[in-house]
């Protein structure tokens with residue numbers, strides 16, 4: 001189970017809805033630095049008790065991210081273009097920005113931090129339909145691929161790039177559709193059906209637990225609404241070495 005030894009955690013995409021929630025959960029027990037792109041958001045980030053740190057995934061060099069990651073134990077990537085700026089910007093932030101973070105971790109002198117990458121359910125080789133998908137999953141998957149093709153493509157390409165890397169430890173968290181509903185503290189985690197949504201509160205709660213779970217390294221975990229307490233569902237998936245990754 002988790003050990004609550006204080007860690008230094010760097011959140012990339014720190015002004016995001018999930019990231020702000022995560023910072024609030026972590027700062028009572030961990031040192032948190034929150035990387036955000038706009039200086040205008042500094043006060044909002046400081047209000048979470050995280051240390052604001054301005055860098056842009058699109059504009060700042062990889063070396064600047066390596067410096068930001070020095071002495072950290074865990075990096076959480078929760079950034080995304082959020083559909084703003086079209087397919088080109090989705091590629092820039094969700095794919096090239098993620099690769100910049102991977103390269104920056106590799107460039108950290110000394111001990112490399114572990115990475116937790118927020119991806120999405122159904123990030124997979126488009127030619128392989130997971131065995132556990134039912135008809136509803138297949139229909140939802142087809143809908144994603146039709147309505148947000150750039151998002152689906154670049155999340156998958158980023159995940160695929162990460163999975164091939166061995167020089168630092170990583171875990172991929174793959175939430176279903178996100179809501180602003182209050183968290184319920186329960187979920188289905190591991191290799192799941194993909195039609196249930198999940199609240200951003202519950203995604204943040206799962207990320208906070210993953211910060212203290214180095215034994216989740218090498219796993220890609222789906223996270224959708226469900227009936228099992230999050231800590232229990234996460235613990236079972238990690239212990240059973242469940243992974244939803246299909247490369």
Ligand SMILES: NC(=O)c1ccc[n+]([C@@H]2O[C@H](COP(=O)([O-])OP(=O)(O)OC[C@H]3O[C@@H](n4cnc5c(N)ncnc54)[C@H](OP(=O)(O)O)[C@@H]3O)[C@@H](O)[C@H]2O)c1
Pocket residue numbers: 012013014015016017018019035036037038055056057058059077078079080081082093097118119120121174175176177178179200
């Ligand atoms: N929406 C869904 O249903 C869904 C489902 C599954 C997974 N996800 C993933 O879950 C993650 C978190 O979601 P969320 O709702 O918290 O997203 P969000 O609120 O849109 O947060 C994303 C953050 O990324 C930041 N960002 C964008 N471009 C950047 C850049 N160049 N440099 C640095 N930061 C940059 C944004 O900064 P600004 O605040 O300055 O714009 C924003 O704060 C994302 O990776 C998303 O793809 C979403």
